[in-house]
Amino acid sequence: MILPIVAYGDPVLRKVAKDIDSEYPKLDELINNMWETMYNAHGVGLAAPQVGLPIRMFVVDTTPFADDEDLTEEEQKQLDGFKKVFINAKIEAESGKEWDFSEGCLSIPDIREDVSRKPEIVISYLDEDFKPHKETYDGLLARVIQHEYDHIEGILFTDKLSSLKKRLLKSRLEKISKGKITADYKMRFPDIKKRR
Numbered sequence: 001m002i003l004p005i006v007a008y009g010d011p012v013l014r015k016v017a018k019d020i021d022s023e024y025p026k027l028d029e030l031i032n033n034m035w036e037t038m039y040n041a042h043g044v045g046l047a048a049p050q051v052g053l054p055i056r057m058f059v060v061d062t063t064p065f066a067d068d069e070d071l072t073e074e075e076q077k078q079l080d081g082f083k084k085v086f087i088n089a090k091i092e093a094e095s096g097k098e099w100d101f102s103e104g105c106l107s108i109p110d111i112r113e114d115v116s117r118k119p120e121i122v123i124s125y126l127d128e129d130f131k132p133h134k135e136t137y138d139g140l141l142a143r144v145i146q147h148e149y150d151h152i153e154g155i156l157f158t159d160k161l162s163s164l165k166k167r168l169l170k171s172r173l174e175k176i177s178k179g180k181i182t183a184d185y186k187m188r189f190p191d192i193k194k195r196r
């Protein structure tokens with residue numbers, strides 16, 4: 001089932017999300033719904049707060065990035081078919097010299113900006129079977145994971161922009177929270193009061 005994606009301005013996007021355990025109700029169904037919602041919106045990642053749930057879970061499938069001709073063959077291979085569920089994730093370390101990449105977010109349609117992040121991460125997490133993993137990622141894979149990880153920490157990519165950029169984007173962000181945009185997927189807007 002496709003779930004509405006929560007738009008910028010909703011307080012759920014600002015919460016530090018909570019760990020879950022394997023007893024979390026209907027977890028399989030939720031994961032399936034998150035995949036369906038993400039693919040429908042042509043995203044490469046989706047975090048639970050973006051479907052209104054302040055829990056530490058996100059999904060990533062970087063396959064669409066593998067077509068990028070600017071990448072090396074090795075990078076393309078790494079991205080192609082990289083599909084994972086991250087539960088109770090914790091970034092243990094970030095390292096390297098920060099690099100810029102133009103990021104977007106399904107909760108913030110039509111806005112893309114360069115965001116500076118460190119290139120390498122070490123992350124521990126549980127997969128959908130609650131098996132623990134500790135892995136190292138770099139490049140675009142790390143980038144997508146960092147973006148989704150920020151969501152479970154209540155952080156959005158627009159928070160990482162310069163104060164000038166933030167000022168320039170302010171009215172566009174307000175429009176999004178008021179639902180004054182069109183997205184080609186279902187969204188839920190915080191500032192639209194229920195009618196009737």
Ligand SMILES: [Zn+2]
Pocket residue numbers: 104105106107147148151
């Ligand atoms: Zn996002």
